[in-house]
């Protein structure tokens with residue numbers, strides 16, 4: 296079923312202290328879909344993304360995975376069973392971070408095998424074989440035994456993408472995967488992501504790369520002040536936005 | 552002093568030295584175990600556990616070792632004797648419980664120096680909190696904890712001399728007894744001073760070397776001064792102590 300929803304968040308709100316930074320967001324991510332999220336700094340993109348794998352706990356809202364309720368907030372449930380559900384969800388929802396989040400004490404290969412071995416219970420030999428294949432896919436096979444400190448930013452982010460793929464996830468969440476990179480390394484990471492997209496991976500991508508969003512996204516979501524300002528196909532959003540603010544935000548991005 | 556005199560004290564001093572080393576070894580192991588426990592309890596997700604541990608640590612850190620030792624030995628002596636606990640073990644327990652509060656805080660600072668991003672990355676892979684600690688956080692915190700640990704062994708070796716006050720026949724105690732029969736305080740105390748020195752100095756060099764070695768093994772950055780072979784035996788320890796005091800200031 297091509298448009299089967301994989302992740303569905305209803306009525307997401309998140310407050311930090313007294314500040315409400317996400318104020319009622321609904322997001323549906325369907326199988327194979329590429330959703331790009333754009334918006335000015337502080338608009339709540341990262342917070343929304345982190346609520347999709349419960350790295351941040353929603354203040355209110357409902358999260359469904361393959362149509363099944365994962366949690367409803369505010370929740371009166373014991374924190375232990377909620378933590379277990381969140382942990383189970385994360386096996387299927389991988390994440391790629393702006394600052395890579397590689398484990399510096401492990402080699403590139405061990406970064407990639409950690410999840411499969413300790414979370415999926417795969418044996419080490421098989422995990423290492425698959426990890427090598429993934430590192431080959433991101434063009435880093437010869438760096439398998441290197442530690443992250445010896446890799447460039449672009450190479451680190453490619454290892455992080457291989458690590459996310461190694462979990463065989465249903466969806467991968469990307470939080471500004473190229474924002475921390477030197478300009479000359481942005482391309483290598485985006486092209487890996489494009490390849491992943493064309494292989495049919497379901498992806499949610501927070502990005503400032505409007506060109507990438509134009510080419511790759513099935514749907515673009517524009518956020519501001521904790522709400523979704525507008526959402527639609529790249530053509531809708533980039534060629535004929537209905538909101539004046541959308542146009543201003545996108546123009547600011549192109550110029551920046 | 553003549554050579555024969557030296558020869559006649561030596562077996563006595565060496566016997567005392569042996570007891571000092573035993574005391575240091577056992578107390579160090581226990582301190583390490585208690586400190587690890589304290590650090591893990593201090594970062595527990597459960598608030599009541601954190602509160603109780605914090606209260607214990609604060610109390611423990613405010614009691615001088617000598618006072619604790621005297622209290623346990625003379626104050627609780629009756630009950631401990633009833634339990635059949637010899638002076639050696641009274642000293643071991645007092646030293647390790649007292650030291651663990653300090654070292655536990657150093658370990659906690661080392662754990663807390665690992666960024667939230669590492670927790671996030673591990674958690675997002677589906678690792679549990681326990682797996683995240685064991686596989687991601689602790690391995691990175693270990694190098695920072697090594698110099699303070701070895702320095703603590705040095706401290707415990709020196710603190711073991713306090714056990715002489717509760718009648719443990721360790722180095723300081725036997726040399727005092729020796730002085731009372733030979734009337735050669737200067738020579739005897741110089742000799743045991745040299746013995747303590749011969750143990751502590753190599754230990755501090757070892758601490759530094761071990762930190763560099765472990766960092767290399769883990770592929771982590773080596774502190775520049777260490778990489779060049781310069782000897783700054785307790786730099787890591789002072790950094791973390793500063794971190795502990797700074798943290799205390801913000802906690803207050």
Ligand SMILES: Nc1ncnc2c1ncn2[C@@H]1O[C@H](COP(=O)(O)OP(=O)(O)OP(=O)(O)O)[C@@H](O)[C@H]1O
Nearest residue numbers: 311312316334335336337338339340341342343471
């Ligand atoms: N853990 C937190 N505690 C308190 N405030 C937070 C926390 N995380 C985010 N915020 C606040 O929430 C608001 C939204 O942050 P968020 O990171 O979601 O924005 P963003 O759209 O990802 O911005 P950017 O483009 O800068 O990454 C910001 O004002 C931020 O300061």
Ligand SMILES: [Mg+2]
Nearest residue numbers: 340341342471
């Ligand atoms: Mg962000």
